[in-house]
Amino acid sequence: MRRKLVIGNWKMNGSLAANSVLLRGIVAGNAARNADCAVCVPSPYLAQCQAELAGSTVAWGAQDVSAYAAGAYTGEMAASMLQDFGCRYVLCGHSERRAYHHESNELVAQKTHAALDAGLTPVVCVGESLAEREAGRTNVVVCAQLQAVLDVLENPALEKIVLAYEPVWAIGTGKTATPALAQEVHAALRKQVAERSPAAAAKLQILYGGSMKPENARDLLAQPDIDGGLIGGAALKAADFLAIVHAAD
Ligand code: 13P
Numbered sequence: 001m002r003r004k005l006v007i008g009n010w011k012m013n014g015s016l017a018a019n020s021v022l023l024r025g026i027v028a029g030n031a032a033r034n035a036d037c038a039v040c041v042p043s044p045y046l047a048q049c050q051a052e053l054a055g056s057t058v059a060w061g062a063q064d065v066s067a068y069a070a071g072a073y074t075g076e077m078a079a080s081m082l083q084d085f086g087c088r089y090v091l092c093g094h095s096e097r098r099a100y101h102h103e104s105n106e107l108v109a110q111k112t113h114a115a116l117d118a119g120l121t122p123v124v125c126v127g128e129s130l131a132e133r134e135a136g137r138t139n140v141v142v143c144a145q146l147q148a149v150l151d152v153l154e155n156p157a158l159e160k161i162v163l164a165y166e167p168v169w170a171i172g173t174g175k176t177a178t179p180a181l182a183q184e185v186h187a188a189l190r191k192q193v194a195e196r197s198p199a200a201a202a203k204l205q206i207l208y209g210g211s212m213k214p215e216n217a218r219d220l221l222a223q224p225d226i227d228g229g230l231i232g233g234a235a236l237k238a239a240d241f242l243a244i245v246h247a248a249d
Contacts, residue, residue: 004035004221004248005162005205005228007123008235009063009091012042019045023052025238030057032249035228038089039235040123043077046085054086061089061120064097067110069117079118090115091230092122093145095168105148112149116157123162123207123230124149126189130169138167139188146189150196158200162207163189164230170210172232179219179226182208186225214243221248 014022019041030037038059041049049060066076082090092115093108103111108124115122126145128138142165150158165185167177177185186206194201208220209230220226228248234240 002203002205002227005207006035006037006231006241006245006248007061007089007164007207007228008037008039008231008241009094009209010039010041010235011063011096011232013236014042014045016045016048019048020052022236022238023049023058026058026241027053027056029238029242030245032057032245035245035248037241037245040089040091043082046082046087050086059088061087061091061123063091063094065090065092065111065115065120065122067107067114069114079114079120082115082120083118087120089121089123089162091164092124094125095127095166095171099168105145108145109148109152112161113152113157116153116160121160121162123164125164125166125209125230127166127168127171127210133167133169138185142185142189143192146192150193155197155200158193158197159203162205163193164207164209165189166209166230168210172211174211176211176213176216176220177208179223182220183223183225186223190225212244214240214247217244217247 040061040063062082065079092111097103112122126142128141132141205227207228207230208226212229213234
């Protein structure tokens, strides 16, 4: 039985003062026993997470990582630096990074590799655009995104990643994939991993992201291949985020 995992992706939101209220609210209200939860925050606030969340049931992580270990890469953050601040998770290849920072499937794969090398759990994000879905290319697109990662990882490493399916057309739009539609893509992704390693596929947590909210979380999380959520907007309010965590529980 795979544990459920709910991760809040704060994107570029927050301040020291607001984060403090939000983090304390999440810690105080998290009563989940069978589900794990984490927040992925803007990197300047990782030290704050370490101070506020250490010893709690809430893990934390970053939203991006460099593919390189160290050196002349202005503005980048090495996986070892994230590790220094106690991160457990790092998002790799979120669609906003793919779109606005031109991250290719290959670069996302290198970042995933770098995260694993430093002992972090990469949360590899895949998802199709509306045009791709309407053209019937959803599985082709997400499977190519996943394949680039499979190509650079050996089997033991493959067992340590988390996958997130986030249809781009559902992010921040209020349009959620129906549970059946999300399940279909999750099952296709798991099958693709199973072709390489049935053991890794059986363990793999595949999160759904895209307008997941307290009102729709339960139905999505009831699907056999949906192992949790990657939450944007609803992760910025402790009550909403906790309602999703408890639905997963
Ligand atoms: P929303 O929940 O705001 O749609 O964002 C989803 C997302 O992109 C999480 O990474």
